[in-house]
Amino acid sequence: MESNRYNKGIEVLQQMVSEERLNATVKQMEKFSPDMARLIVEFPYGSLYSRPGLDLKQRSLLTIAAMLASGAAAQLDFHIEAALNAGLTPNEIVEAVMHCVSYAGFPKALDAMFVVMKVFNERGIQYEER
Template identity: 65%
Template structure:
């Protein structure tokens, strides 16, 4: 399959967001299972939406983290916590975003998200306080 401009824009955005290792663990992992699904993710989410003007990656990741927390979508949260850190969100801002979701999503979803954040911070050697 030939790469489209949307796909290339999506991959460019993804490379700004996460390391090649994480990119391989996610996008390439899905691509091996179903290339069309992988292309849709790259083209639509990152080529069409994340690449739009108007918000920077830091703002987009903050919105995405909040949205994922309110959905209880912990499986996607790790990718976006890494993206948020690379986009410039501080560990304190990430924890504050999780805390801010408590009154909207509830403690169970926020605590689940905090567990993901704690694991990533531990893996990366990030001290929160």
């Protein structure tokens, strides 16, 4: 399973999520489907996130918007944590979700906001609207 893109992907993920979150996602998937585990590391993180041109904050912001718009709320907690670790502020994350209301709709934005609230609560983040 080891490849240059896989190793790059793991390096990026280690910057973005906790070891616990990484293990809960990648290591769990390795037990069930090693090929899928390799793909979720190599492609988005080893091939895309590691490219020059955008920093991790910008990529995280784009990922949140894309996941929200596609209705992928089940994966959003991983990416909210990654966005915080990449340097996005709680206010930037909330504003990104609010900005998507007119493009993705209220149901998807509300689902995403509940995920944001859950992650903030888990991390002890007190959000105050500005």
